[in-house]
Amino acid sequence: MTEKRLGIVTSGSLTKGVEVRLDSSASVEDMAVGRYVTIEGQKQRFFGMITDVSLGVIDQKLTLTPPDVSDPFMAEVLAGTSTYGTIHVSPYLTIGGNVASLIEGPQSVKTVPSHFSTVNLASQRDIELVFGGEDEKRFYIGTPLDMETKVCLDLEELVKRSNGIFGKSGTGKTFLTRLLLIGMLQKGTAANLVFDMHSEYGWEGRSEEGRKVKALKQLFPSKVAVFTLDEESSRRRRVSTDFVVRIGYDEIEPEDIGLLRQTLNLTEASVQAVYQLYREFGSKKWIEATLELEDKDETKQLLTKLTIHDSTYRNLRRGLETIRRLPFLLPHAPDNPVKHILEYLDQGINVVLEFGRYTDVTAYILVANLLTRRIHAQYRERMEKALGEDVAPPHPLVITIEEAHKFLNPEVSSQTIFGVIAREMRKYNVTLLVIDQRPSGIDDEVMSQIGTKITCLLDNERDIDSVLAGVPDKSGLKSVLSRLESRQQALIFGHAVPMPMVIRTREYGSAQSYKAFIPSPETSQRAEKDIENLWE
Amino acid sequence: MNMAEEQRVGEVIEASTTDFVAQCYELYQSPPLGSLVKTRDLDMELYGIVYNATTTSFEPGRRPIARGKDETSEEAIYQASPQLLKLLKSEFGALVVGHRQDDKLHHYLPPKPARIHSFVYLCPPEEIKEFSQSFDFLNILLTTRLPVSPEELTAACLRQMSQVYEDRRAFLVAAGKELAVLLSGQFNQLKAILERIKV
Numbered sequence: 001m002t003e004k005r006l007g008i009v010t011s012g013s014l015t016k017g018v019e020v021r022l023d024s025s026a027s028v029e030d031m032a033v034g035r036y037v038t039i040e041g042q043k044q045r046f047f048g049m050i051t052d053v054s055l056g057v058i059d060q061k062l063t064l065t066p067p068d069v070s071d072p073f074m075a076e077v078l079a080g081t082s083t084y085g086t087i088h089v090s091p092y093l094t095i096g097g098n099v100a101s102l103i104e105g106p107q108s109v110k111t112v113p114s115h116f117s118t119v120n121l122a123s124q125r126d127i128e129l130v131f132g133g134e135d136e137k138r139f140y141i142g143t144p145l146d147m148e149t150k151v152c153l154d155l156e157e158l159v160k161r162s163n164g165i166f167g168k169s170g171t172g173k174t175f176l177t178r179l180l181l182i183g184m185l186q187k188g189t190a191a192n193l194v195f196d197m198h199s200e201y202g203w204e205g206r207s208e209e210g211r212k213v214k215a216l217k218q219l220f221p222s223k224v225a226v227f228t229l230d231e232e233s234s235r236r237r238r239v240s241t242d243f244v245v246r247i248g249y250d251e252i253e254p255e256d257i258g259l260l261r262q263t264l265n266l267t268e269a270s271v272q273a274v275y276q277l278y279r280e281f282g283s284k285k286w287i288e289a290t291l292e293l294e295d296k297d298e299t300k301q302l303l304t305k306l307t308i309h310d311s312t313y314r315n316l317r318r319g320l321e322t323i324r325r326l327p328f329l330l331p332h333a334p335d336n337p338v339k340h341i342l343e344y345l346d347q348g349i350n351v352v353l354e355f356g357r358y359t360d361v362t363a364y365i366l367v368a369n370l371l372t373r374r375i376h377a378q379y380r381e382r383m384e385k386a387l388g389e390d391v392a393p394p395h396p397l398v399i400t401i402e403e404a405h406k407f408l409n410p411e412v413s414s415q416t417i418f419g420v421i422a423r424e425m426r427k428y429n430v431t432l433l434v435i436d437q438r439p440s441g442i443d444d445e446v447m448s449q450i451g452t453k454i455t456c457l458l459d460n461e462r463d464i465d466s467v468l469a470g471v472p473d474k475s476g477l478k479s480v481l482s483r484l485e486s487r488q489q490a491l492i493f494g495h496a497v498p499m500p501m502v503i504r505t506r507e508y509g510s511a512q513s514y515k516a517f518i519p520s521p522e523t524s525q526r527a528e529k530d531i532e533n534l535w536e
Numbered sequence: 537m538n539m540a541e542e543q544r545v546g547e548v549i550e551a552s553t554t555d556f557v558a559q560c561y562e563l564y565q566s567p568p569l570g571s572l573v574k575t576r577d578l579d580m581e582l583y584g585i586v587y588n589a590t591t592t593s594f595e596p597g598r599r600p601i602a603r604g605k606d607e608t609s610e611e612a613i614y615q616a617s618p619q620l621l622k623l624l625k626s627e628f629g630a631l632v633v634g635h636r637q638d639d640k641l642h643h644y645l646p647p648k649p650a651r652i653h654s655f656v657y658l659c660p661p662e663e664i665k666e667f668s669q670s671f672d673f674l675n676i677l678l679t680t681r682l683p684v685s686p687e688e689l690t691a692a693c694l695r696q697m698s699q700v701y702e703d704r705r706a707f708l709v710a711a712g713k714e715l716a717v718l719l720s721g722q723f724n725q726l727k728a729i730l731e732r733i734k735v
Contacts, residue, residue, distance in 0.1 A: 024713065058716075061723045073705070073734040077712030082723065 004121040006031075006087070009039060014112050017051060017090040017476055020119045024080020028053055031087050033480045034145055034491070034502030036122035036130075041113035044094045047106065047122065047130055049500065051476030052088035089119065090473045092499030095129055106130050106498050124149045130498055139183030142490070142503030151503050153452075155183050158496040159190040159396050161451020162422050162432040164404070166439045166467055171456035172487050173435055174200055175207075175508050177400065178215060180433070180454075182517050185220050185350060190396040190431075192350040193341065193375070195368040197359055197402045202226035202352035203239040213509045216352060219517055225344045227337070229328045229367065230356020243340050245353065247370065248333035249287040249324075254278045256370055257319070259416050263362045263406075264319035269312040276306045288331060291320055326363050338374040345375075345397060361406055368401055373417040375399075376430060383428040396429045404434035405441030413443040422446040440466040451495035457484040471500070542657040546628065548575055551650040554680065555631045556584060558656040563621055564591060566628040569684075570692030572664050573630050575654040580637050582650050583659070583667060584630025585693050587682050591626045600624065630656070631680060631689075633673040643672035661700035668697045668707070671714040678718060687725060690715070691732030698733075705735050 006026045012018025018039070022028060031053045039046040057063055062082055069075040091113070093106040106129065127149040134140045138152035158180075165180070167173045178201060184190050194201050202217050203226060217224040217240070225242040228234040234241045254274045257264075261271055280302075281289040293299045303313055323329065344351050353371075355364060379394055386393040401407060401418060413419035421432050423446065434450070436442065440462040447466060458464050464481055468474045471493060477500055481491050484502065493500035507513045545567050546558035556575065560566050566589040567573055574583050593600055600623075604613045614620055635646035659667065667673075677690045694711050698704040712730055719726040 058720045059723045065723075067723075067727060071734060073709065073712070074730055076709050077716060077730055081713045081716030082720065082726070 006037060006119045006121060009089075009113050009115060009117045009119060010086075012089075012112055014091075014109065015473070017048075017088050017473055018112055020087045020089050021056075022080065022085040022087060024084070026085070027079075028055065028085030028087075031085070032145060033483055036127060036144055036501075037087075037089055038095075038120050038122050038126050039089070039091060039113045040118045040120070042117070046091040046109060046113050046117075047093040047095050047126060047499070048089045048091035049476075049480070049502070050087050051090050051473065052479055054086050054088070056084050056086050058082045058084070087119075088476065090476045093130060095126065108498075127151070131501065137187060137189070139180075139187055140506060141179060141183065141492075142505045145489075145502055145504060151501060153180075153183065153492070154496050155187050155189040158452055159184065159398055159431055161426060161495050162434065162449060163452045163454070163494075163496075164434045164436065164439070164447075164450045164467075165454045165456075166436055166458060166463070167456025167490070168458060168486075169437050170486070171484075172490070172505060173437070173456060174198075175213075175488075176454060176456070176490060176505060177201070177433070177435055178213075179506060179508055181216060181350070181400070182219065184398065185216065185223055186517060188348065190398045191345045191348055192352075192398050192400060192433075193345065193372075194350070194352045194400040195364065195371075195402065196352050196354050196400075197364050199233070199237070199239075199354040199356060201400075202354055203234075203237060207509055211509060214514060216350065219514060220350075223348070224350045224352060226352050226354060227341065228354040228356060229358055229363070230354065233356030234354060239354070241354075242344075243337070245337040245367075246328055246330050246333045246335065247337065247367065249329060249331050250284040251333065251370060252287055252323070252329075252366070253283070253370075253373075255373070255415060256366055259365055259369055259407075259412055260319070260323075260362055262411070263365060264322055265315075266319045267312060267315050269309065270316040270319065273306070273308045273312050273316050276308060280306060287320060287324075290317070291324060293317075322362060323366065326358065326366075328358065328363075328367075338371055338378075341371065342375060342378055345395070348395060361403065364403065365406055369407070369416055369418070372399060372421070376417050376421060376428075379428050379430050394429055396431070398431055398433050400433040400435065402435045404432075404436040405438045408434065408442045408446045410443040413446050419443065419446060422449050439463050442466065444469065452492065452497065453494050454490050454492045455481060456490050457486050458482070542660060544655050545573065545658050546656045548650045548652055548654045548656060549627070551652060553632070553645060553649050555587075555629055556582075556650040556656075557627055557629045560626040560628065563624055563626050566626050567658050568692075568696060570689060570694075570696040572659040572667060572693075572697065573656050574659055574663075575650045575656045577646075577648065577651055577654065580635055580646060580648075582632055582646050583634045583636070584632050584656075585673075585677065585689070586628050587631045587684055587689050589626065589628040591624060594623055594625055598623075631676065631682065633676050634667065641667065643670050644676075664697055664700045671711055674711070674714060675718060687728040687732065691729050694729075694733050698735075708733050708735055 007020045007022040009018050010021045031050060033050050035050045037048055067074055067078060091109045094109055095106045127144055131151045132138050134150055134152050137154055137156045139155050140150045141153045142151050144151060165173050165176055181192055184192055196202055201215050203215050204212050207213050217226050226239055227243045227245050228241045229245050231244045257274045258271045277290050278286045341351050382394045407416045407418040421430055453467055455467050459482055464478055468477055471477055488505045490505055491502050546560045548556050549559045550557040567586050569586055571586050573586060574581050607613050632645055634643040678686045698707045701707040715726055715729055
């Protein structure tokens, strides 16, 4: 492929990026923020991204008395000479050139290219060099804008940290998540536990055009188990479920109620009362006992003894009634869902927990938190054991949660288990995949711990700021982020990628795309044959 | 180069480092404004661009007088007074814009001016093409003080040169871009030239 020359570097700095004056042959209208370019410095090659496009004139008189550009000759002469386009490029990496980068691959930039270095549009080869081809660890996630090269994510590196997928509603977060989950399944880098609020990851979902889209269980039947809270809904949708989750009252702990404070509209005093009641009635039956309290003198005495105000008690009781109405909660659960989930995860089988009709936030927060806390405790124990006894550590686990700002907002993130996982569970081989449309609602401390961020279009200023917090050349990325198309485009940056990149997400939903996900025996045979031919 | 192909248009009668004046052999036969001409020195060829042409009386003090009052046509005046052709002369001035030495073309002033009585030739199309591969000569045209305005001369020169190209427009656009760079601060001047060469 011939390299397409764009222009030359005219000024710039490492912190602010470089200005590139376009040649007359390159039209500003062909540029797009988010495209990759290479800059041929004298000693090294730089790899960067276009973050802004602007217009310039050589003589201010031109802007005051504009020439007659309806005349094509005039327009052609002036384009690129008296009037010109400039692009702002943020260099991120150096590739090739020096010895270090030949051995270790692309390095992050520590300087800028010299004056008048040539700037070219990045070729397929450059992009492959930077983002790597598809292999055992790398998963093809999409293509750069206007190119056919595969951009791949190193999933092994990805699951070492908690990750986030952000974007406005309807920008393709669900599709991206499906893709990532499939990638992790395909490469076997981690077991997944998905809290599937809208029942769209386990079995068939629908695209915005109303097309049916296959999901994990249909593509990898032997590697995915679907758990459900709502058996009826699953049956109606003809989902083959593996387990119906029922949770006993005895499994709910005061922390779980504390987390639901906002959704149940509880007061701070009510939450405190929960702990007192928990101590009074014991861990197994405190909810039942509280709800069975009748409006008698004994109750009043008890409340006085526990120094719980009557209004507080009423407030709490109202909240507990809401919980009790959730049909999947039973006074005593016949089975232990945590045990089952862990069994599956241990075998490397991914678990998708469908919520069916119970899409309200109370149910979601309660269940997700409750299950995760126990799984977290188990993992912690195993990891400690592994450290002490030299046994293999548990398989990495990725927990996917939607509506993450409900779990991770500044008020509750210190209490929920997800806050803990986001902060430190990396050490115990558990990480989060948070999916959210209001990243500004997530605690800054948690946000700063998120390794790789994949974000679709965001247009709220606060959301953008919160996603881009702590990123070098924030203003450049900001203009890229707010100009993503509303579907199938995403900006990825952070731990698992060498530099921020804009991708057009890989196609998902057609028969052909499914085929590409499933490693068929045919393809592996063909590969073997190719290798044989090579040696002949 | 074959001498026969070259059209001889005159003879140098006055020369300086920056320009030379040539007298035409025939009255009114001076080359068009802006055309590329050349003259030879021993080992050098000098290129010039015609910037001015005059037709005057041989004797500076003797001005022609009006003669056509009783004639029916202008031609008839010359037929009635055949001596007129011998009393008038046509001259043209050429601005030196480059030279060729040791078979190498340079778009800057030669070390020595032209010699008096050197023959002046009109450059054939091939040579114009060769010379106009580089637009370095435009700078000389724009910066020298001449009786004609530099805008007029530059435009005329580019129009003349463009005629030898099959794709006139491409040539003029390329020249225009070069001018846009040279006249980066003088948009009005640039505009004046572009208006005169646009196709």
